[in-house]
Amino acid sequence: MKNQRSVKEITYHFGGKVVIVTGSARGIGRVMVKGFVEAGAQVVAADRDMEGLEKTCEPYGDKVAAVISDISNPSDANKIVDLAMDRFNGLDVCVNNAAVAPHTALLEERFEVWDKVYASNCRGTFLMTQAAAKAMIKQSRAGRIINFSSGVSQRGSPGTAAYASSRAAIESFSRVAAIELAPYNILVNTVSPGLIDTQPKPLPKNMAMNLKARIPTLPLARPGEPEEVANVVLFLASSASSYITGAVIVVDGGSGIGIRLTNSVVDDDPRYFWVTGKSCSS
Numbered sequence: 152m153k154n155q156r157s158v159k160e161i162t163y164h165f166g167g168k169v170v171i172v173t174g175s176a177r178g179i180g181r182v183m184v185k186g187f188v189e190a191g192a193q194v195v196a197a198d199r200d201m202e203g204l205e206k207t208c209e210p211y212g213d214k215v216a217a218v219i220s221d222i223s224n225p226s227d228a229n230k231i232v233d234l235a236m237d238r239f240n241g242l243d244v245c246v247n248n249a250a251v252a253p254h255t256a257l258l259e260e261r262f263e264v265w266d267k268v269y270a271s272n273c274r275g276t277f278l279m280t281q282a283a284a285k286a287m288i289k290q291s292r293a294g295r296i297i298n299f300s301s302g303v304s305q306r307g308s309p310g311t312a313a314y315a316s317s318r319a320a321i322e323s324f325s326r327v328a329a330i331e332l333a334p335y336n337i338l339v340n341t342v343s344p345g346l347i348d349t350q351p352k353p354l355p356k357n358m359a360m361n362l363k364a365r366i367p368t369l370p371l372a373r374p375g376e377p378e379e380v381a382n383v384v385l386f387l388a389s390s391a392s393s394y395i396t397g398a399v400i401v402v403d404g405g406s407g408i409g410i411r412l413t414n415s416v417v418d419d420d421p422r423y424f425w426v427t428g429k430s431c432s433s
């Protein structure tokens with residue numbers, strides 16, 4: 152079968168646009184920085200991990216400005232937006248990708264960890280959305296804000312009480328932001344990935360065991376690639392999505408709708424023989 156993932160029919164043009172990507176020291180964030188730079192944008196790449204951030208930015212020279220920052224801290228959120236304004240003279244797109252997802256059993260959850268998850272995942276997205284929107288409004292330029300959720304926001308997944316609920320909060324927050332910022336031509340959408348291949352390599356033992364059991368049950372029987380999420384973010388940042396706001400775009404290979412079909416569909420329920428025309432002998 153042809154690998155659909157390697158086919159690139161769409162080329163985006165972000166020349167003259169300024170984009171912030173938070174959480175860009177690894178994973179989906181790193182790939183989004185690459186995608187935006189290759190499409191001609193100037194990018195502010197933000198993360199609290201200096202080493203990873205340097206690795207992300209190194210190939211792109213002055214097209215990318217890196218900023219070590221913790222988005223849960225109000226002055227750092229402002230610092231990220233100020234850097235876009237000062238270095239690149241504007242801000243068009245803010246991608247609030249940074250988040251943490253530690254897993255803990257509910258009965259062992261500690262409020263200190265819970266608060267840290269919410270500080271990064273909720274307060275951070277709020278602070279970045281507010282700072283970015285204020286800058287966009289001040290410069291009278293239409294804008295895009297793209298927030299991140301997760302498939303676990305919609306289903307019960309053990310160990311994710313803090314993470315899953317913090318991601319669900321972002322969907323709700325983004326709907327409010329979309330309504331309040333629409334008069335300024337700022338569109339706010341949320342991307343909700345399923346399982347994406349960003350986990351540390353080699354995989355920690357427990358994570359390896361869980362993924363080995365889970366991956367065959369995914370409708371496409373594979374994790375998504377970070378590029379497959381970045382593609383959707385580029386679309387949401389582009390003029391092609393000019394009538395989409397307040398939406399949650401799911402990028403999960405179907406994992407939110409069901410599990411992979413592993414045997415053929417056979418209806419041998421005798422209650423419906425009168426419907427299907429089957430009989431006990433067929």
Ligand SMILES: NC(=O)c1ccc[n+]([C@@H]2O[C@H](COP(=O)([O-])OP(=O)(O)OC[C@H]3O[C@@H](n4cnc5c(N)ncnc54)[C@H](O)[C@@H]3O)[C@@H](O)[C@H]2O)c1
Pocket residue numbers: 173174175176177178179180197198199200203220221222223247248249250251252270271275299300301302318343344345346347348349350
């Ligand atoms: N990978 C998946 O399977 C998956 C599934 C569903 C949703 N998501 C969502 O996609 C996004 C990216 O996921 P990923 O797997 O690439 O994540 P990742 O853990 O690989 O990378 C996240 C980056 O964000 C940074 N970060 C976290 N908190 C920060 C803070 N307070 N300030 C600054 N930087 C901070 C980290 O240092 C890290 O570099 C997240 O919002 C996540 O919730 C991922």
